[in-house]
Amino acid sequence: MSDALIMAGRSLRLSARSPEALLTALMLPVMLMVVFVYLFGGAVDIGTKYVNYVAPGVLLLCAVTGAATTAVTVCQDMAGGIIDRFRSLDVSGPAVLAGHVTASLLRNFVSTLLVIAVALGIGFRPHSSVGAFAAALGVLLLFVAAASWFAAAFGLLVRAPEAANSAMFFLMFFCYASSAFVPVRTMPTWLRGFAAHQPATPVTETIRGLLLGHSHPLPLGAALAWCLGIGLVSMGSAAVLFRRRTA
Amino acid sequence: MTERDGFTRTGPGHLNLGQAGPRAASPGLAVEASGLAKSYRDVRVLAGVDLRVPAGTVFALLGPNGAGKTTTVRILATLVRADDGVARVAGFDVRRDRSQVRRTISLTGQFAALDEMQTGTENLRMMGRLSGLSRTAARQRASELLGQFELTKAAGRRVATYSGGLRRRLDIAASLVGGPSVIFLDEPSTGLDPQSRLAMWRVIEGLAASGVTIFLTTQYLEEADRLAGRIAVLDAGQIIAEGTAAELKRKVAAQRLDLTAASRAAFERLVRHFRGALVHQDDVSLTLGVPTEGDAAEVRALLDQADPDRSLIAGFTVHSASLDDVFLTLTDSAN
Structure with missing residues (x-):
């Protein structure tokens, strides 16, 4: 446990010194928010103020891009000599990985606050109690944890850090093909079934509902089940992959 | 100089090392x-x-x-x-x-x-x-x-x-x-x-x-x-x-004496002379190498024995044995 915290501290320090990680964590969220609201927002008519609809979606997109960097950092550790040093210091594989995931959570917490601040600055008006706001943040961070464990497993599966980067595209695809940016009903029929039932949609709907104070029932159960399911399966796979990589 | 004598000969550390104490025994x-x-x-x-x-x-x-x-x-x-x-x-x-x-x-x-x-x-x-x-x-x-x-x-x-x-x-x-x-x-x-x-x-x-x-x-x-x-x-x-x-060095010799033969015929005679001792042989450059301790007397004796008429060997060099020499010698003796 204490090893995992030391590893998390290390991972945070390394991302603070890596220009790409900083860019992904701080610049990208701001850029995406601006792009969606000002560039695409004018063309999207969904009956409500688009910034209110899309802000939760951008939160989710930033969360997955942030979580995806875990794949790269894990992969870099495995490719270099440092993993041998950690192992010969008797640091367990799960502690190394948990350090990366913890750092990812903290990074994403900061960029989430940044996205919310930017959204508020350009007209996002949530109607939410403090409790609902905290709940939305909680669901988002649970989603980040699940996506980070998924990315960690992905980073163990591929050998090159460049390949690990593709975890981002994989995760982003799930965001785009969900109700994060446009309602599922506006999509082609063949895509609707997938879009409505894949993890990103219930997570987005739950966060959006909590932030905007929707009165209709939220798919909270589905969102939590997806996050826990993906998180636990990824965690297990990561442990197995780590053992296999270091056998 | 009793102080120095006492320090070098009867210092407690030195005495202990000589005895079969627990540290020395295991x-x-x-x-x-x-x-x-x-x-x-x-x-x-x-x-x-x-x-x-x-x-x-x-x-x-x-x-x-x-x-x-x-x-x-x-x-x-x-x-x-x-x-x-x-x-x-x-x-x-x-x-x-x-x-x-x-x-x-x-x-x-x-x-x-x-x-x-x-x-x-x-x-x-x-x-x-x-x-x-x-x-x-x-x-x-x-x-x-x-x-x-x-x-x-x-x-x-x-x-x-x-x-x-x-x-x-x-x-x-x-x-x-x-x-x-x-x-x-x-x-x-x-x-x-x-x-x-x-x-x-x-x-x-x-x-x-x-x-x-x-x-x-x-x-x-x-x-x-x-x-x-x-x-x-x-x-x-x-x-x-x-x-x-x-x-190990006794097995492989620390140095190598490389000889350059004066002609192909001379090369072949030298190869026959050294036979099992060769650790290097190059038929193109007509060079061959034998292990040696590297001191002048031994090298001189080796040259004289191999080439008593002083006509076969055109030149020689002595250098440290490389890992290749060690392996050649060791694998040769293993076979």
Whole structure:
């Protein structure tokens, strides 16, 4: 446990010194928010103020891009000599990985606050109690944890850090093909079934509902089940992959 | 000069070493391996390796690329599991008592195990914390090691800016934060320029003087010779020779005498003359090499015996035996 915290501290320090990680964590969220609201927002008519609809979606997109960097950092550790040093210091594989995931959570917490601040600055008006706001943040961070464990497993599966980067595209695809940016009903029929039932949609709907104070029932159960399911399966796979990589 | 006499002859330390006290009676083995075998898919990397390294000594595993040196070290350091065989490090089984072994050893591999984007100090403190030191103790240990390895000047810089020699030194320092008693160094001087290699040798000699056990691998006979008390030669996954540097050299000779024949006919006569003793033979350049101790009398005698009429040999050179010579001689005697 204490090893995992030391590893998390290390991972945070390394991302603070890596220009790409900083860019992904701080610049990208701001850029995406601006792009969606000002560039695409004018063309999207969904009956409500688009910034209110899309802000939760951008939160989710930033969360997955942030979580995806875990794949790269894990992969870099495995490719270099440092993993041998950690192992010969008797640091367990799960502690190394948990350090990366913890750092990812903290990074994403900061960029989430940044996205919310930017959204508020350009007209996002949530109607939410403090409790609902905290709940939305909680669901988002649970989603980040699940996506980070998924990315960690992905980073163990591929050998090159460049390949690990593709975890981002994989995760982003799930965001785009969900109700994060446009309602599922506006999509082609063949895509609707997938879009409505894949993890990103219930997570987005739950966060959006909590932030905007929707009165209709939220798919909270589905969102939590997806996050826990993906998180636990990824965690297990990561442990197995780590053992296999270091056998 | 009673003071000096008393100091050198009857000092308590000297007396104790001479007696059969508990320390002298059981030096113990730091590394003990028998029948280590490892294959990666169809490739047999180790085919039954036996090793015995007494505690407090420097041991070198000498061999060419692909001989299985790194695999052996990684098995002993618990990073790789052997398919077969048993190994104990500092008395602990590498398979069953993995954590105890890890707490006793350190490993420095061929690739620096450091964070490029952290400074020297930060790397050392992190390793210290991971090996269980408190924040204060880790800080203290880091500055101690930085001083000991003459890294204080570079301590505040990120490792990415370090030269190869500096990096290797920090890497070894980082491996020592936990105070290991058995130190594994996998090719510690490979890829270093001659000056850094010398500096590295001095570092290793300093470590050896502190009483820890050092297990190093190398491709260079010269390096094993300078640093290690005992040397094992590993070839194609098997130990083909073991002994002190002097014993090995007796087998292979430290020097090589290369002769250039005056003509093809002379070359053939020389080859016939030396027959089994040849460690080098090049039919194109008409040169052949034989082992020698390298002193003038022996070389003169060799030349006179091979070429009594002084017509066959056009020229000669004497140089240090290379690893190739050692292998040729050892594999020849094995066949």
